[in-house]
Amino acid sequence: MAGHRELDQMRLHSQDVRQLCQVGEDDDDTDFLALSLSSHHPSRPPPEIPQPVPPRTGRGRRSSAQLPVNETVPAPYPWATNRRAAVQSLNQLIERQIFAISGRVQCKRCERLYEIEYDVREKFIEVGTFVVKNKDAMHDRAPDVWMNPILPKCRFCEQENCVKPVLSEKKKTINWLFLFLGQMLGCCTLEQLKYFCKHTGNHRTGAKDRVLYLTYLNLCKQLDPTGPFDR
Numbered sequence: 001m002a003g004h005r006e007l008d009q010m011r012l013h014s015q016d017v018r019q020l021c022q023v024g025e026d027d028d029d030t031d032f033l034a035l036s037l038s039s040h041h042p043s044r045p046p047p048e049i050p051q052p053v054p055p056r057t058g059r060g061r062r063s064s065a066q067l068p069v070n071e072t073v074p075a076p077y078p079w080a081t082n083r084r085a086a087v088q089s090l091n092q093l094i095e096r097q098i099f100a101i102s103g104r105v106q107c108k109r110c111e112r113l114y115e116i117e118y119d120v121r122e123k124f125i126e127v128g129t130f131v132v133k134n135k136d137a138m139h140d141r142a143p144d145v146w147m148n149p150i151l152p153k154c155r156f157c158e159q160e161n162c163v164k165p166v167l168s169e170k171k172k173t174i175n176w177l178f179l180f181l182g183q184m185l186g187c188c189t190l191e192q193l194k195y196f197c198k199h200t201g202n203h204r205t206g207a208k209d210r211v212l213y214l215t216y217l218n219l220c221k222q223l224d225p226t227g228p229f230d231r
């Protein structure tokens with residue numbers, strides 16, 4: 001009996017390690033965890049499962065200090081990078097001949113789902129110029145036009161201010177550049193914007209207008225790292 005309990009504890013331990021490997025994944029992918037929990041059956045040993053390589057820091061809370069490892073994700077778009085909330089600079093995009101930035105939208109009236117695209121050079125000049133002109137007057141807060149974005153006109157039913165961007169459920173696959181170019185970042189929730197700021201080095205909590213302002217400014221900086229977009 002005692003031997004059995006020990007075995008169970010050991011198995012519990014390896015489960016523990018697997019759970020710890022998940023620490024730091026702050027997106028909403030908990031599927032793995034749920035799977036590893038439900039597949040654990042206490043009365044029967046699992047068949048020939050290769051032992052997981054223990055993390056270098058061993059067990060304990062320290063593994064959450066390894067967050068940077070989880071910063072890398074598969075680039076969700078050709079204009080994104082493998083870092084969360086990071087896009088390529090305008091120079092990189094031009095070098096790679098990526099000019100059209102597309103994203104999914106849905107009409108609030110006729111409910112058609114389709115894609116629209118923006119020319120990154122044209123739109124960045126528009127947004128960047130707006131930022132440079134109005135930055136001082138903004139006082140670190142997003143203006144109304146960013147908080148309540150004017151939406152595009154529907155291509156099908158031709159209703160003005162009517163197509164909203166379809167936001168990815170997973171934060172790591174949000175189409176940040178598309179939302180930025182269409183000046184529709186205000187359609188994101190505060191939680192989504194905080195995620196963006198957290199992964200771009202602005203650990204800022206605050207009202208939506210402040211977090212939204214930082215998101216716009218940071219994306220300007222990502223596109224044009226030497227431009228006049230410092231805080």
Ligand SMILES: [Zn+2]
Binds near residue numbers: 108109154157162
């Ligand atoms: Zn429509």
